[in-house]
Amino acid sequence: MRIAWPLLLLCGCTQGSAIVPNRIVSNNPCIDAVLAEVADPDSIGAISSYSKDAESRSAPLVWAERYPAIGSDAEELIAARPRLVLSGAYASSGTNVALARAGIKVRSFGVPATLADSERQVKDIADAIGRGPQGTALAQRMARATTPVEDGRSAIIWTSGGFVAGKGTIQDEMLSRAGFRNASTTYGLKQWDILPLESLVRQPPDVIFMPSTAKGDDARSLALRRRVLAHLRGRTHIVSFPEHLLNCGGPSVIEAMRVFRSARSS
Numbered sequence: 001m002r003i004a005w006p007l008l009l010l011c012g013c014t015q016g017s018a019i020v021p022n023r024i025v026s027n028n029p030c031i032d033a034v035l036a037e038v039a040d041p042d043s044i045g046a047i048s049s050y051s052k053d054a055e056s057r058s059a060p061l062v063w064a065e066r067y068p069a070i071g072s073d074a075e076e077l078i079a080a081r082p083r084l085v086l087s088g089a090y091a092s093s094g095t096n097v098a099l100a101r102a103g104i105k106v107r108s109f110g111v112p113a114t115l116a117d118s119e120r121q122v123k124d125i126a127d128a129i130g131r132g133p134q135g136t137a138l139a140q141r142m143a144r145a146t147t148p149v150e151d152g153r154s155a156i157i158w159t160s161g162g163f164v165a166g167k168g169t170i171q172d173e174m175l176s177r178a179g180f181r182n183a184s185t186t187y188g189l190k191q192w193d194i195l196p197l198e199s200l201v202r203q204p205p206d207v208i209f210m211p212s213t214a215k216g217d218d219a220r221s222l223a224l225r226r227r228v229l230a231h232l233r234g235r236t237h238i239v240s241f242p243e244h245l246l247n248c249g250g251p252s253v254i255e256a257m258r259v260f261r262s263a264r265s266s
Helices: 004-008 029-038 074-080 093-101 115-128 132-145 170-177 183-187 197-202 216-232 252-265
Strands: 024-026 044-048 084-088 106-109 154-157 163-165 192-194 207-211 237-241
Touching (some): 029 044, 074 093, 084 115, 093 106, 115 132, 115 170, 154 183, 170 252, 216 237, 237 252
Parallel strands (some): 024 044
């Protein structure tokens, strides 16, 4: 799983089991994460199947297990008879047209470009489901979690497959708010780019944030990287983090900032 959150907002997923009619349906895992924090649990009819997977979810798994999953197919969504569908901004326009013709209300939400955008989006999602005060409270928690601090050390977020969060990403903004200087520009990387292990070993930053777990080929790559980077101990601090914290903005920002800031005392 990598560069997840710009991609995850674009789609829904596979079908789930019995869905209670006249409830809110989300086929987007980033929206699911907000719903887990602000929605009345009984108001939700179905969620994205991404939220059922430990690697791709942003909402808590225990919360996700309470609901059936649904995809982005118009027929499936219409059959669910929801009172509101929440989707990513790049959901099929044909699907949205079909839903509108069926008299189903749809609200679409894009990929937030900044932390401020993410806070606004949280409030917009909450407003859309009639939970404005809860959305405001969550946005305020996010703002407190991202209050800027000073550190000055260089750092990178080195995700599965060697992808690095570069300048212009929300991950970069979180690093900066946690007091770190994103070292991605040292290697000439773009917003999301691959950093070879050899380049990192030749010129390591002060702190490297790496996934705590991975699957398949990514797991083997992660194990190799950890063995090689063990030789940098004393020069570079390696910090493990759950990679799903980078899938979306919203409430994931709060926990991600805890990981980043915990490294400042290490």
